[in-house]
Amino acid sequence: xxxxxxxxxxxxxxxxxxxxxxxxxxxxxxxxxxxxxxxxxxxxxxxxxxxxxxxxxxxxxxxxxxxxxxxxxxxxxxxxxxxxxxxxxxxxxxxxxxxxxxxxxxxxxxxxxxxxxxxxxxxxxxxxxxxxxxxxxxxxxxx
Amino acid sequence: xxxxxxxxxxxxxxxxxxxxxxxxxxxxxxxxxxxxxxxxxxxxxxxxxxxxxxxxxxxxxxxxxxxxxxxxxxxxxxxxxxxxxxxxxxxxxxxxxxxxxxxxxxxxxxxxxxxxxxxxxxxxxxxxxxxxxxxxxxxxxxxxxxxxxxxxxxxxxxxxxxxxxxxxxxxxxxxxxxxxxxxxxxxxxxxxxxxxxxxxxxxxxxxxxxxxxxxxxxxxxxxxxxxxxxxxxxxxxxxxxxxxxxxxxxxxxxxxxxxxxxxxxxxxxxxxxxxxxxxxxxxxxxxxxxxxxxxxxxxxxxxxxxxxxxxxxxxxxxxxxxxxxxxxxxxxxxxxxxxxxxxxxxxxxxxxxxxxxxxxxxxxxxxxxxxxxxxxxxxxxxxxxxxxxxxxxxxxxxxxxxxxxxxxxxxxxxxxxxxxxxxxxxxxxxxxxxxxxxxxxxxxxxxxxxxxxxxxxxxxxxxxxxxxxxxxxx
Numbered sequence: 001x002x003x004x005x006x007x008x009x010x011x012x013x014x015x016x017x018x019x020x021x022x023x024x025x026x027x028x029x030x031x032x033x034x035x036x037x038x039x040x041x042x043x044x045x046x047x048x049x050x051x052x053x054x055x056x057x058x059x060x061x062x063x064x065x066x067x068x069x070x071x072x073x074x075x076x077x078x079x080x081x082x083x084x085x086x087x088x089x090x091x092x093x094x095x096x097x098x099x100x101x102x103x104x105x106x107x108x109x110x111x112x113x114x115x116x117x118x119x120x121x122x123x124x125x126x127x128x129x130x131x132x133x134x135x136x137x138x139x140x141x142x143x
Numbered sequence: 144x145x146x147x148x149x150x151x152x153x154x155x156x157x158x159x160x161x162x163x164x165x166x167x168x169x170x171x172x173x174x175x176x177x178x179x180x181x182x183x184x185x186x187x188x189x190x191x192x193x194x195x196x197x198x199x200x201x202x203x204x205x206x207x208x209x210x211x212x213x214x215x216x217x218x219x220x221x222x223x224x225x226x227x228x229x230x231x232x233x234x235x236x237x238x239x240x241x242x243x244x245x246x247x248x249x250x251x252x253x254x255x256x257x258x259x260x261x262x263x264x265x266x267x268x269x270x271x272x273x274x275x276x277x278x279x280x281x282x283x284x285x286x287x288x289x290x291x292x293x294x295x296x297x298x299x300x301x302x303x304x305x306x307x308x309x310x311x312x313x314x315x316x317x318x319x320x321x322x323x324x325x326x327x328x329x330x331x332x333x334x335x336x337x338x339x340x341x342x343x344x345x346x347x348x349x350x351x352x353x354x355x356x357x358x359x360x361x362x363x364x365x366x367x368x369x370x371x372x373x374x375x376x377x378x379x380x381x382x383x384x385x386x387x388x389x390x391x392x393x394x395x396x397x398x399x400x401x402x403x404x405x406x407x408x409x410x411x412x413x414x415x416x417x418x419x420x421x422x423x424x425x426x427x428x429x430x431x432x433x434x435x436x437x438x439x440x441x442x443x444x445x446x447x448x449x450x451x452x453x454x455x456x457x458x459x460x461x462x463x464x465x466x467x468x469x470x471x472x473x474x475x476x477x478x479x480x481x482x483x484x485x486x487x488x489x490x491x492x493x494x495x496x497x498x499x500x501x502x503x504x505x506x507x508x509x510x511x512x513x514x515x516x517x518x519x520x521x522x523x524x525x526x527x528x529x530x531x532x533x534x535x536x537x538x539x540x541x542x543x544x545x546x547x548x549x550x551x552x553x554x555x556x557x558x559x560x561x562x563x564x565x566x567x568x569x570x571x572x573x574x575x576x577x578x579x580x581x582x583x584x585x586x587x588x589x590x591x592x593x594x595x596x597x598x599x600x601x602x603x604x605x606x607x608x609x610x611x612x613x614x615x616x617x
Contacts, residue, residue, distance in 0.1 A: 010404070010408060011408055011412065011444045011445040011447070011448035012448045014408060014409065014412050014445065014448065015412070015448050015449055015450060015460055018240075018412070018416070018460055019240055019450075019457070019458070019460060021244065022238075022240030022241055022243065022244035022245070023240060023244075023457075024244075025243070025244035025245065025248070026224075026228075026240070026243030026244045026248075028225075028240075028243050030457050031239070031240050031243065031457050033457075034457040034458055073221070077255075078255075078259075081579075082578070082579070083576075083577075083578075084577070084579070085405075085577075086405075086409075
């Protein structure tokens with residue numbers, strides 16, 4: 001089951017996540033500001049860009065998120081997201097997907113789960129990112 | 144934008160031969176935001192002459208040089224993506240988010256992909272004592288549409304440059320602004336003079352002049368099936384190669400073992416992106432007939448949630464359609480659905496509430512549609528979803544294939560069953576379970592959706608001639 005919400009509510013969440021994906025892909029501060037709430041935090045799966053150990057770090061606010069995304073644009077290549085599924089619950093959205101690409105020439109491939117927490121205005125206030133590498137990918141599971 | 148009233152020929156921005164201009168209309172405001180010069184046969188002849196002259200040397204350049212050029216263009220697009228996005232928002236009404244996230248970067252993806260494949264592309268093949276060589280076809284005319292203006296131009300320019308062709312681009316006169324930025328990027332990347340040329344103008348004049356020109360070896364066209372047929376007719380007397388990426392009316396089969404709430408919500412929403420103005424949009428949703436009511440309720444909820452409005456507003460997901468002509472056509476087809484007896488579930492004719500100006504359309508869902516209705520057969524090119532019932536898998540395949548088009552398709556449900564059905568659908572691509580676009584994979588249509596393939600390494604083949612050198616290994 002993908003949702004405990006009424007269809008109309010999950011459709012609203014889909015609209016939000018579409019605009020979030022556009023904002024994420026473009027790293028545009030205005031687009032990000034329109035979907036992120038006060039005190040936004042992104043809990044990333046690695047400690048820092050040079051250390052793949054999954055000890056985590058926190059990016060706070062639009063400006064830091066733009067910096068993180070710009071860093072990725074400068075250092076990552078051929079990034080591909082596949083098999084995206086989104087699951088909606090009241091004030092929470094879960095994504096599952098695989099991500100692959102090259103980080104400064106080294107190939108990466110991970111299975112990922114992201115958990116988004118929404119505030120009372122349905123803006124994203126937390127993005128918790130979990131990656132598991134390397135990932136066995138079972139393509140085409142039924143949805 | 145200083146170069147919008149000029150053409151790019153022989154490596155320079157030049158003054159058009161005629162003073163004719165055409166206003167560029169922002170579809171969200173119905174106001175002119177710029178004006179573009181309209182080319183003539185004389186302008187086309189200059190551009191083709193420049194391309195022909197450049198072809199002789201460019202076709203002989205080492206692969207490494209062309210890889211570097213493609214990478215430089217991709218980097219240039221990245222640097223100017225914001226400008227490209229602004230131009231696209233103004234000229235065709237794409238929401239700014241979509242323009243920044245996909246419309247503009249799509250161009251970069253095609254150039255980067257071409258560079259990747261070019262580095263190891265097999266231009267020669269040994270067959271016993273013979274050598275088979277793939278050579279650039281020559282001068283290519285490119286006629287591109289307004290709906291994905293940078294994507295559609297890039298997926299032609301990138302492979303043509305990759306294999307060593309010279310070219311003349313005619314973008315849509317409705318959406319000419321982003322092509323000017325792209326041309327500046329190509330110039331700055333160091334593409335040799337004459338290899339790439341830009342002539343703005345309408346299809347009747349510039350498109351026709353390119354299609355009939357005796358020194359053009361190939362025409363690659365993306366647009367309507369009607370216009371594509373005209374291009375092919377015009378190109379026939381000089382026996383040009385013609386590739387066409389044309390219309391679509393793609394079926395989206397929802398199998399009974401799919402998660403309806405998730406899949407229909409997703410696909411009804413996705414169909415509306417770019418205001419339904421994508422040739423590969425899944426506009427015919429096929430659902431088990433017994434579950435029509437359930438499917439239509441989910442689809443209606445999905446499209447009713449969509450934020451329709453000013454494309455420059457960051458809260459907008461769906462903007463206007465591109466023009467008054469397109470708005471009129473969408474309205475007429477929605478009315479035809481009502482008149483032919485389809486059930487209007489949501490949307491309908493007229494503008495959405497609160498939007499009195501601009502070419503805005505109500506996202507619309509029709510249920511209980513039969514495949515003989517106009518809304519099921521004609522490409523609407525607007526945010527209009529039609530839901531058709533099917534009895535079993537064979538019936539779904541029959542309905543999906545009962546279309547003059549064959550561009551794309553979508554199937555959701557258990558993987559093995561969906562994959563088996565995909566092999567029975569007569570289209571150039573099928574997306575299984577929500578799979579997104581793949582810039583490495585070929586894109587193109589069966590039937591009246593076109594000829595030839597674009598994207599990735601498969602796209603190179605269209606721009607190549609094949610030569611057999613017999614006795615090469617004696």
